[in-house]
Amino acid sequence: RVLLAIESTCDETAAAVVTRDGRVLGECIATQEKLHEQFGGVVPEIAARAHLQRILPVIQTAMQQADVQGHDLQAIAVADRPGLAGSLLVGVVAAKSLAMAWDRPLVAINHLHAHLYACQLSQPGDESVYPAIGLIVSGGHTTLYRCDSPIDLVYLGGTIDDAAGEAFDKVAAMLSLGFPGGVEVSRWAVKGDPTAYDFPRGKRNDGTFDFSFSGLKTAVRYAIVGPGRQDFSSIEISDQVKADICASFEAAVVDVLVRKSRRAVKQNRVRRLLVGGGVAANGCLRRELAKAADEDGFELVIAPPELCTDNAVMGAIAWKQIERGQFASLELDITPGLQRGF
Ligand code: ATP
Ligand code: MG
Ligand code: FE
Numbered sequence: 080r081v082l083l084a085i086e087s088t089c090d091e092t093a094a095a096v097v098t099r100d101g102r103v104l105g106e107c108i109a110t111q112e113k114l115h116e117q118f119g120g121v122v123p124e125i126a127a128r129a130h131l132q133r134i135l136p137v138i139q140t141a142m143q144q145a146d147v148q149g150h151d152l153q154a155i156a157v158a159d160r161p162g163l164a165g166s167l168l169v170g171v172v173a174a175k176s177l178a179m180a181w182d183r184p185l186v187a188i189n190h191l192h193a194h195l196y197a198c199q200l201s202q203p204g205d206e207s208v209y210p211a212i213g214l215i216v217s218g219g220h221t222t223l224y225r226c227d228s229p230i231d232l233v234y235l236g237g238t239i240d241d242a243a244g245e246a247f248d249k250v251a252a253m254l255s256l257g258f259p260g261g262v263e264v265s266r267w268a269v270k271g272d273p274t275a276y277d278f279p280r281g282k283r284n285d286g287t288f289d290f291s292f293s294g295l296k297t298a299v300r301y302a303i304v305g306p307g308r309q310d311f312s313s314i315e316i317s318d319q320v321k322a323d324i325c326a327s328f329e330a331a332v333v334d335v336l337v338r339k340s341r342r343a344v345k346q347n348r349v350r351r352l353l354v355g356g357g358v359a360a361n362g363c364l365r366r367e368l369a370k371a372a373d374e375d376g377f378e379l380v381i382a383p384p385e386l387c388t389d390n391a392v393m394g395a396i397a398w399k400q401i402e403r404g405q406f407a408s409l410e411l412d413i414t415p416g417l418q419r420g421f
Pocket of ligand 1: 190
């Protein structure tokens with residue numbers, strides 16, 4: 080049996096047809112990068128409208144590739160939280176309409192849990208990794224959870240301001256490196272000196288599992304333009320300085336992420352760390368986490384780079400909910416989840 084998973088939480092319109100044992104029979108992702116590039120960030124209204132145009136063709140492509148029809152589906156799963164309201168709405172309305180038209184059950188997916196589940200797609204039945212600590216580092220979230228199963232997560236702490244990915248994107252925008260900026264910043268960082276700037280490590284030693292990246296972002300701004308100036312357009316900086324800023328910024332982000340994750344593993348006496356979300360594709364973070372795992376003797380389970388950013392394949396988590404009979408009704412509404420602790 081197969082299920083259809085739909086993902087539209089931010090700026091990727093995606094659908095996938097996945098089997099219970101984790102095989103992907105069909106997949107389609109339409110990214111909106113080009114639409115948001117000139118704004119240096121995702122514009123919610125533009126994202127919602129683009130989802131609306133793309134959602135049905137994307138679903139159709141995934142289903143044709145898998146060679147399945149509505150009556151072949153065991154369920155239709157959709158990410159209903161957290162995310163941009165207008166974006167979520169398009170996926171949820173599409174899923175509900177198809178569930179009604181094809182008379183199939185509906186499953187509501189938590190997009191963050193799905194990001195972590197991306198670590199496990201290659202061994203879907205294997206629950207021996209639990210209990211574990213889960214670290215989400217994405218465009219909108221930087222969160223530590225204690226995970227007792229793919230769908231039983233307890234919030235330990237998270238960012239009080241910017242998310243790690245958001246900080247990467249904003250630094251990229253300040254240095255005119257393009258959007259989304261994470262990949263660009265990490266490419267420049269390779270050529271730079273991570274000790275060139277002593278950027279702040281917010282909340283590094285505060286004893287919580289919270290994060291803060293807005294002070295770091297401001298420090299990068301001052302390194303570029305000096306205090307008090309708003310305008311980046313007239314600033315000329317050399318490639319070496321750019322590379323040094325990127326390397327020092329990346330080192331600061333990675334430092335706090337690694338430090339808090341290993342402490343969470345220790346304090347909760349678990350043996351594994353699961354890591355997902357777009358920033359988990361970052362080479363420096365992957366390297367430093369692997370080093371920490373080696374030193375502390377825990378196992379690092381990190382999503383393959385191509386499954387770190389938004390996709391619908393990670394919607395395979397819905398099988399876990401189906402096992403427990405956790406279905407949604409056709410009254411399902413979106414939960415943007417803007418509050419802390421989500
Ligand atoms: P959320 O999942 O919190 O709703 P999102 O879905 O927008 O947010 P993802 O798609 O998981 O986020 O990740 C996108 C983010 O990952 C962007 O901020 C992007 O810059 C960042 N990113 C992608 N690749 C890298 C990389 N190699 N290094 C650092 N950051 C990266
Ligand atoms: Mg995206
Ligand atoms: Fe995401």
